[in-house]
Amino acid sequence: MIISVASGKGGTGKTTVSTNLALSIGQGVQLFDCDVEEPNVHLFLHPAIHKIEPVIAPVPEIDLEKCTFCKKCMDICRFGALAVLKKNVLVFENLCHSCGGCFEICPENAVLEKEINAPFTSSAGRLFDAVAAMTGICTKSAFHAEAPMRLESVMDENESGHYDFQIGDTINPGLVIRSIIDDIRKNVPAGSISAKFHRAIVEVIKSLSMKYHDETGINKVVLSGGTFQNRFLLAETIKKLEEMNLQVYTHKHYPTNDGGIALGQLVIAAKHREFKNMNKFSYEYNS
Numbered sequence: 433m434i435i436s437v438a439s440g441k442g443g444t445g446k447t448t449v450s451t452n453l454a455l456s457i458g459q460g461v462q463l464f465d466c467d468v469e470e471p472n473v474h475l476f477l478h479p480a481i482h483k484i485e486p487v488i489a490p491v492p493e494i495d496l497e498k499c500t501f502c503k504k505c506m507d508i509c510r511f512g513a514l515a516v517l518k519k520n521v522l523v524f525e526n527l528c529h530s531c532g533g534c535f536e537i538c539p540e541n542a543v544l545e546k547e548i549n550a551p552f553t554s555s556a557g558r559l560f561d562a563v564a565a566m567t568g569i570c571t572k573s574a575f576h577a578e579a580p581m582r583l584e585s586v587m588d589e590n591e592s593g594h595y596d597f598q599i600g601d602t603i604n605p606g607l608v609i610r611s612i613i614d615d616i617r618k619n620v621p622a623g624s625i626s627a628k629f630h631r632a633i634v635e636v637i638k639s640l641s642m643k644y645h646d647e648t649g650i651n652k653v654v655l656s657g658g659t660f661q662n663r664f665l666l667a668e669t670i671k672k673l674e675e676m677n678l679q680v681y682t683h684k685h686y687p688t689n690d691g692g693i694a695l696g697q698l699v700i701a702a703k704h705r706e707f708k709n710m711n712k713f714s715y716e717y718n719s
Contacts, residue, residue, distance in 0.1 A: 434702060438466075438694050451476040462705065466697040490545040491528040492535065494521040498542035505534035505543055508613060510565040511572075531562035536610050556633065556659045559605055563629050566612055567622040577658065584662050587630060588623035594631035599639060608632055630665055638672045645678060654681045658689035 437450045447465070451473055454463040465473040474481075492505070492514065503516045513527040514534060534543045560580035564570040569586060570579040595611045598604035608629065615625050641653050653673055660666045666682065673680050686692045 434698070436698055438691065438698075447473060447476070462701075464697065464701050466694040488547040489530045490532070490535075490547055491525045491530060492523055493544045493546035494523065495542045495544055496520070498540045500540055500542075502539065504537050504539065508533040508537045508566065508616070510568055529562065529565065531566060532606070532609055533562075533566055533613060536606075537613050556657065559608075559633075560629075560659070562609070563612060563625070566609075566616065567625050569622055569626070577661075580659075580662065583626050584630070584664060586623045587626045587664060588621065589627060589664070591624045591627035592631075593624075593628050594635050595628050597632060597636045599636065603636060603640075630662075631668070633659075633665060634668045634672055637669050638676070641673055641678060642676060645676075651677065652679045652681065656683065656688055656692065660688045 435453065437446045437453075447467070450463065450465075454461045455477075463473060463477075465471040494505075496519075499521060501516050501518065501521070505521070506514045506516045509528075511527045511529050513524045513529075515522040515524070535545065557577070557580060560583055561570075561573070564579035564583040567583075570582040573579050595608040598607050612625055612629065615628075637655075645651055655666065655669060660669075660682070670680050670682070682688070683692060686695055
């Protein structure tokens with residue numbers, strides 16, 4: 433029997449209910465914590481941990497010998513993580529979101545990268561958070577996905593330009609961040625910056641889809657993940673891909689965000705359990 437506790441708003445008690453249910457059943461229970469952002473079942477169960485992997489994120493460290501105290505790093509930081517004084521620069525690591533703006537804008541290369549224990553992420557949503565903060569649209573989220581939603585809401589859809597990602601072995605957003613900084617310094621409206629950023633995301637999906645199509649011959653593209661709750665991004669991506677005669681698949685019966693991810697994790701876990709039981713039966717039968 434498989435029991436799923438899912439799709440509730442944060443803080444409604446899903447973890448508490450799941451943990452107590454598992455403990456009440458007792459022996460022979462497998463409990464999967466499928467929370468995408470912060471799995472925390474271990475706080476209740478105190479399991480024996482066999483492996484720990486450190487995670488890090490870059491925060492600024494100021495070389496005061498190079499620094500001219502021009503305040504450009506402080507001005508670009510929408511999180512208040514930097515305070516430039518007459519002869520010193522204060523760095524508040526807990527406020528830093530590792531967007532990289534201060535590294536890029538410093539004319540003296542006085543901002544160095546220091547690594548602290550915080551997770552790296554490959555989530556596209558964090559790019560939306562960073563751009564929303566850099567443009568001043570949303571520097572502090574009061575609820576999940578507020579920053580991307582606000583960034584989408586100010587889009588100037590008449591803006592047809594786009595920024596450019598660097599595409600190699602990985603997708604590097606550094607050039608996009610630098611271009612946004614340049615636009616901010618030129619007082620380009622936030623609506624235009626938002627539109628050019630959104631179109632940059634569409635272009636990188638289009639480029640990679642065509643690249644893999646040329647390499648493999650596969651013409652089917654599946655669009656999934658919370659970012660595709662963005663109506664402009666979804667519609668424009670579908671349009672561009674279909675113009676290249678690619679077949680596009682999107683969610684219909686299940687949500688494209690965390691609810692869909694949790695469902696996928698449960699399906700994989702169930703299949704893994706099925707194979708495990710099949711192998712056990714095969715071993716017992718043969719012996």
